[in-house]
Amino acid sequence: MKAVILIAGALLAGILLGAYAPITIPKEWSKYVAVAILAALDTGLGGVRSGLDERFDLAVFASGFTANSLLAAGLTLLGDKLGIDLYLAAIVVFGTRLFENLAKIRRLLLDRYWSA
Amino acid sequence: MKKGWELPVMSITVILGALLSTQFRSQAVFARQDLPSRRSEDLLQMLKQAESEKDALSREVTQLRELRRNPGQTDARQQQHAMPALEGPGIEVVLTDSEKPTGKGEDPNIAIVHNDDLLRLVNELRSAGAEAISINDQRMADSSEIACAGTTILVNKSRIAPPFTVRAIGGGEGLRSALGMRGGIIEYLRFYGIQVDVRVREQLTVPAYSGSAILRFARPARERS
Known part of the structure; x- marks a missing residue:
């Protein structure tokens, strides 16, 4: 439970940081940021899941985040050049994985704090 | 490998939060910037309406002026523009x-x-x-x-x-x-x-x-x- 609170606190800190940082994202970049948000969300939930599963591996975590972000950004760029909304592919995949990871986390937490 | 999984995940979550709120703010700015284009159409509509009203009124003015001129009681000031x-x-x-x-x-x-x-x-x-x-x-x-x-x-x-x-x-x-x-x-x-x-x-x-x-x-x- 401590881990969940810590991570929620980190999210809040990040939100405050972004809210008060003097940065605005140019309109052309908002697609990339949207994909990056999904990649970060996916990685974060994946990390929580593997952490709760006691299978967390820093190398897998870091490389997964980097590779996923780069692929998603690359797809978005390619889509922009081709005039196809390829970034939707990344969004759909990340969205699906989001729900999968969330389901696993839910089960793990239930196993740990409810059934026991 | 259980030790220390929270810290990497927390760092990603901080990034996630920062991105989220920055994007949120930026989108709100765009929404405000898009507003004038919609309003200019409204203004155009209002302008058209006002112009047609003005045309009708100026026609009325001409008629009334004609009416007033006919009785023959024109003073010099009106003569100036009596056209x-x-x-x-x-x-x-x-x-x-x-x-x-x-x-x-x-x-x-x-x-x-x-x-x-x-x-x-x-x-x-x-x-x-x-x-x-x-x-x-x-x-x-x-x-x-x-x-x-x-x-x-x-x-x-x-x-x-x-x-x-x-x-x-x-x-x-x-x-x-x-x-x-x-x-x-x-x-x-x-x-x-x-x-x-x-x-x-x-x-x-x-x-x-x-x-x-x-x-x-x-x-x-x-x-x-």
Whole structure:
């Protein structure tokens, strides 16, 4: 439970940081940021899941985040050049994985704090 | 490997939160920036409505002025602008912007009818003895301006747009030859590609002056005998 609170606190800190940082994202970049948000969300939930599963591996975590972000950004760029909304592919995949990871986390937490 | 999985995940979560709120703020800014485009359409609608209202009112003013003039109780101040609709023989000149595509390096400004062009035309007509002149149904009075107003031209405080129809009552052939003389106004305008259509008419009507007739500063001078 401590881990969940810590991570929620980190999210809040990040939100405050972004809210008060003097940065605005140019309109052309908002697609990339949207994909990056999904990649970060996916990685974060994946990390929580593997952490709760006691299978967390820093190398897998870091490389997964980097590779996923780069692929998603690359797809978005390619889509922009081709005039196809390829970034939707990344969004759909990340969205699906989001729900999968969330389901696993839910089960793990239930196993740990409810059934026991 | 259980040890220390929270820290990497927390760092990613901080990034996630920062991205989220920054994106959120930026999108709100875009939403505000998009607003004026929608509002400009509303303003255009309002402008159209106001203009049609204004037209109706100015027609009413002309009618009322006519009505008031007829009983015969005109004072000198009204006489100043008493310009009823007139008819007679004359000339009709239609000016249209050039349709030739502008070539490379050419100023597109030369292809459109400017207020100077209309001013010169009206002046030429007056010099040639025109007795009453109107541009797009705006009667030329002594106080009428022909001013540049962006993409339109302002006459009697009303916006007019091409094609410009100038009607002048007077000796039709005389007026036409005055405009068409070598080096004259028509040659000048056609040189710049402006389409000039001149027609001599047996009968044409120049509308009444519909602008303001109130003199705020000028008074009839006392006659010295």
